[in-house]
Amino acid sequence: MPDATRLTPVDGPRSVGRRRFLTYLVAAPTLTVAARLALTDATASAIVPSPDQPADLVDFGDVMAALTAANTNLFVLEVTEDNRVRFEVPRAEVGQGVTTALAMIVAEHLDARLADVDVPLSDARQDLGTAQSTGGSTSVRTLWEPIRTLAAMARARLVTAAAHRWNVPASSLTTHDTAVWSPAGQSASYGSLTAEAAQILVPEVSPLPKQTGFWLVGQPTGRVDAPDIVTGKAKYALDVSVAGALPTVVARAPKVGAPVVSYDATAARAMPGVVAVTQVPSGIAVTAQTFDQALKAKAALVVTWGTSPVDGVSDVDIKAALTAAIPPFALPPLLSQRVDATFDFAFVNHAPMEVGSAVVDVRATAAEVWVATKSPTGVQSAVASAAGLDTSAVTVHVVRGGGSFGRRVYSDPPVEAAQVSKAIGRPVKLMWTRNDDMRHGRMRPRSHHQLRATYLLGNVLSYEHRMSCVPVDFTGGGVGQAIVDAGYGSPTVGTGFFQLSEACPYNFGVVTEDLAEVPYALNTGTWRSVYSAQARTAEEIMVDEIARAMGWDPVSFRLMFLKTDAERAVVNKVATEGNWGRLMAPGTAQGVGLHQEYGSRAGCLVEIDCRTSTPRVTKGVLAVDVGRPVNPKGLEAQAMGSLMDGISTILYAGNHLDSGAFREGSYADFLYARQATAPLTCQVFVMPATGEPGGAGELCVPAAAAAVANAYARATGTKPRSFPLNF
Amino acid sequence: MPTYTFNLNGKAVSVDAPADMPLLWVLRDKLGVTGPKYGCGVGVCRACTSHINGQAAQICTVAVSDVAGKNVTTIEGLAKGSTLHPVQQAWLDEDVAQCGFCQPGQIMQAAALLKTNHSPTDADIDKIVNVCRCGTYCRIRKAIKRAAASM
Numbered sequence: 001m002p003d004a005t006r007l008t009p010v011d012g013p014r015s016v017g018r019r020r021f022l023t024y025l026v027a028a029p030t031l032t033v034a035a036r037l038a039l040t041d042a043t044a045s046a047i048v049p050s051p052d053q054p055a056d057l058v059d060f061g062d063v064m065a066a067l068t069a070a071n072t073n074l075f076v077l078e079v080t081e082d083n084r085v086r087f088e089v090p091r092a093e094v095g096q097g098v099t100t101a102l103a104m105i106v107a108e109h110l111d112a113r114l115a116d117v118d119v120p121l122s123d124a125r126q127d128l129g130t131a132q133s134t135g136g137s138t139s140v141r142t143l144w145e146p147i148r149t150l151a152a153m154a155r156a157r158l159v160t161a162a163a164h165r166w167n168v169p170a171s172s173l174t175t176h177d178t179a180v181w182s183p184a185g186q187s188a189s190y191g192s193l194t195a196e197a198a199q200i201l202v203p204e205v206s207p208l209p210k211q212t213g214f215w216l217v218g219q220p221t222g223r224v225d226a227p228d229i230v231t232g233k234a235k236y237a238l239d240v241s242v243a244g245a246l247p248t249v250v251a252r253a254p255k256v257g258a259p260v261v262s263y264d265a266t267a268a269r270a271m272p273g274v275v276a277v278t279q280v281p282s283g284i285a286v287t288a289q290t291f292d293q294a295l296k297a298k299a300a301l302v303v304t305w306g307t308s309p310v311d312g313v314s315d316v317d318i319k320a321a322l323t324a325a326i327p328p329f330a331l332p333p334l335l336s337q338r339v340d341a342t343f344d345f346a347f348v349n350h351a352p353m354e355v356g357s358a359v360v361d362v363r364a365t366a367a368e369v370w371v372a373t374k375s376p377t378g379v380q381s382a383v384a385s386a387a388g389l390d391t392s393a394v395t396v397h398v399v400r401g402g403g404s405f406g407r408r409v410y411s412d413p414p415v416e417a418a419q420v421s422k423a424i425g426r427p428v429k430l431m432w433t434r435n436d437d438m439r440h441g442r443m444r445p446r447s448h449h450q451l452r453a454t455y456l457l458g459n460v461l462s463y464e465h466r467m468s469c470v471p472v473d474f475t476g477g478g479v480g481q482a483i484v485d486a487g488y489g490s491p492t493v494g495t496g497f498f499q500l501s502e503a504c505p506y507n508f509g510v511v512t513e514d515l516a517e518v519p520y521a522l523n524t525g526t527w528r529s530v531y532s533a534q535a536r537t538a539e540e541i542m543v544d545e546i547a548r549a550m551g552w553d554p555v556s557f558r559l560m561f562l563k564t565d566a567e568r569a570v571v572n573k574v575a576t577e578g579n580w581g582r583l584m585a586p587g588t589a590q591g592v593g594l595h596q597e598y599g600s601r602a603g604c605l606v607e608i609d610c611r612t613s614t615p616r617v618t619k620g621v622l623a624v625d626v627g628r629p630v631n632p633k634g635l636e637a638q639a640m641g642s643l644m645d646g647i648s649t650i651l652y653a654g655n656h657l658d659s660g661a662f663r664e665g666s667y668a669d670f671l672y673a674r675q676a677t678a679p680l681t682c683q684v685f686v687m688p689a690t691g692e693p694g695g696a697g698e699l700c701v702p703a704a705a706a707a708v709a710n711a712y713a714r715a716t717g718t719k720p721r722s723f724p725l726n727f
Numbered sequence: 728m729p730t731y732t733f734n735l736n737g738k739a740v741s742v743d744a745p746a747d748m749p750l751l752w753v754l755r756d757k758l759g760v761t762g763p764k765y766g767c768g769v770g771v772c773r774a775c776t777s778h779i780n781g782q783a784a785q786i787c788t789v790a791v792s793d794v795a796g797k798n799v800t801t802i803e804g805l806a807k808g809s810t811l812h813p814v815q816q817a818w819l820d821e822d823v824a825q826c827g828f829c830q831p832g833q834i835m836q837a838a839a840l841l842k843t844n845h846s847p848t849d850a851d852i853d854k855i856v857n858v859c860r861c862g863t864y865c866r867i868r869k870a871i872k873r874a875a876a877s878m
Binding site for chain 2: 094095096097222223225226227228229230231232233234235236238239241247272289290291292295351352353354355400401402403404405431433434620633637640641642643644645666667668672673674675676678679680681682
């Protein structure tokens with residue numbers, strides 16, 4: 001990490017949009033450039049609550065960008081003598097493709113071959129703090145400008161170094177393929193120039209990132225980690241070889257949060273390979289030489305559990321409480337006609353393929369952690385606390401993750417591993433079982449929604465949406481603190497995030513949206529697209545119902561009532577490409593949905609076949625407008641994955657709470673989509689670049705979920721109200 | 728503890744292990760072969776799918792005693808040296824993977840299918856029940872068809 005006192009500012013502040021960036025030459029033998037982000041007045045003034053629909057003016061991504069800028073942090077780009085370009089990624093790679101997208105931005109602005117760019121995941125850095133968190137679809141959105149500023153500055157210095165070496169004007173030189181080229185065809189690799197470039201203080205060509213002429217950004221590009229994945233070389237936390245790390249599993253209560261009253265480990269301790277049995281706050285940990293031994297010994301434990309704080313609480317109780325807590329509508333219906341609808345969404349586990357896991361080695365004066373985390377500094381603080389160490393004594397290595405969908409902003413697995421490691425004085429590799437993950441992991445909370453629209457003479461006069469849910473735990477990744485710092489923490493962080501994320505994209509007259517929270521001692525979490533996955537899905541189903549009541553076609557209605565051309569464009573695109581309105585057999589139908597958030601927007605059209613007991617989405621068409629697509633192939637992947645989330649959560653996948661215990665234990669009963677319930681074809685259309693990158697990872701979930709529900713409604717002639725439908 | 732010998736990715740290996748130890752943990756905890764993943768431990772998610780005598784198997788539910796003398800191939804042994812198996816190449820060409828955790832199992836399942844079915848239909852592909860939580864199913868389908876065409 002560069003020493004801030006040894007930095008030499010080499011260019012003045014530069015305004016880009018609302019943010020400005022200072023680049024620094026780091027005192028190093030080879031070219032190393034750092035960007036410090038500075039908060040401008042313009043950004044500060046943008047974060048002002050608006051009395052109505054603040055998400056129209058400022059959203060969570062803006063909060064994260066401001067927070068990133070407010071921290072004095074440094075992102076560093078290095079060019080090594082062996083001609084490698086190295087950018088330590090201050091984010092998690094959990095499948096969303098961020099390493100590929102960021103490597104492309106570096107390669108583009110440096111004119112380096114993509115294959116020459118290394119993008120290791122950065123260890124936890126306290127100086128970055130929450131700016132190192134991954135979430136809210138903010139990674140490309142917040143890092144685009146700083147990274148390209150860095151890369152363009154590095155390129156300018158390399159060109160200048162070559163000009164000095166060859167004694168020619170810098171302006172006569174060009175760059176491509178990780179090298180500087182003279183008009184005569186002479187070339188020098190960046191690696192050969194890096195030592196000289198490190199001495200260049202004043203670049204003699206523009207150090208500013210280009211605005212046009214992109215050769216890589218915007219080109220469909222395969223993932224940089226794909227070769228490792230298809231050969232089995234990609235390492236996840238439990239694949240990392242840490243000498244002496246002992247397999248560990250934890251026996252957990254049948255019901256959520258029930259404490260250990262007493263336990264008898266006599267039989268377990270006597271079993272082969274067992275090293276230790278340790279009580280931790282979440283249960284009884286068993287450490288052995290192999291996971292097989294640990295699992296068998298866990299089964300031999302005799303544990304008496306206390307009463308769960310949610311003992312006796314089932315779905316029906318929570319649904320009733322959520323319904324009772326719904327805030328009243330603000331407006332009387334007056335003389336207009338109206339449409340009313342209520343919706344319920346079940347709990348949904350994140351269920352990433354890789355279960356909760358961490359490798360932790362707690363020693364007397366220091367600790368080392370290997371974990372897939374979207375909150376490295378959160379893990380660092382939490383493990384320090386568990387181990388009784390200073391935060392600075394904890395090293396957190398961020399490892400690629402096997403999916404997240406919001407799960408990996410929380411630090412529970414590494415904290416458990418630290419508790420065990422500290423207790424037994426040995427490094428441990430701790431794994432949650434699939435049952436652990438399903439029943440004691442985190443959930444998208446159950447929610448209830450009441451919506452009312454009034455209309456008269458062809459206009460929608462008012463639109464009101466009231467949502468109630470079990471509170472989302474916003475402690476992961478510093479999200480809650482960021483919301484508080486931005487002034488949205490009242491009355492709760494949850495309502496603040498709701499204000500920052502929920503906006504109605506339609507001209508529906510007077511619009512009011514409100515959230516009520518009903519606390520239960522359950523483990524919830526930010527699930528891909530957070531409130532929007534339910535709230536905007538409900539809203540898009542409502543839009544279809546309003547259209548029907550007013551005698552409109554759902555697509556025509558959206559095109560008429562949407563506020564912006566950009567949103568009309570994605571609806572139009574899927575309607576055209578998906579052949580909206582084509583004649584279909586009874587029991588089959590099309591449906592559409594739209595979502596706008598993260599500075600982006602997406603439309604989705606699906607076709608569904610409801611003629612068998614298991615309805616199947618047979619076709620998906622999505623149009624995605626993210627302002628500036630960096631990697632269309634990655635965007636397509638995110639859109640397709642989001643479609644599967646929409647299909648799964650609307651049709652099949654949810655979690656039942658039975659008297660304090662979650663019922664589903666694995667993918668055998670948590671019915672996430674499989675090949676036989678996935679569409680046979682899925683087309684994704686990436687809309688042309690119009691500006692700066694918006695968010696992409698969560699964008700399509702509400703559009704897809706709504707399209708599936710709307711298609712189901714049209715195919716069956718029903719009004720779907722409770723999701724998942726097959727539950 | 729009994730000793731079991733089997734062929735792993737073309738090489739004979741011997742391990743001391745209890746007879747009922749699942750092959751997944753033998754590979755991961757005793758032999759350091761980490762390509763096959765734990766996803767559920769009960770043969771449902773199929774992230775551990777590997778080949779036993781050329782056939783796809785969920786090795787989290789296969790006892791080591793049952794593979795004695797047999798050929799076990801994991802994702803690490805699918806390529807021939809530096810030449811990728813056509814299924815692996817198709818996975819690259821279609822850019823299938825997202826998080827990648829299930830993909831060793833998906834690839835091994837597809838490779839086993841294509842051994843006996845050179846031109847799988849959509850209905851054949853629908854019978855694959857390996858879970859991909861990132862939802863890469865459409866690309867998996869295209870990649871299987873691409874690999875079939877290239878073989």
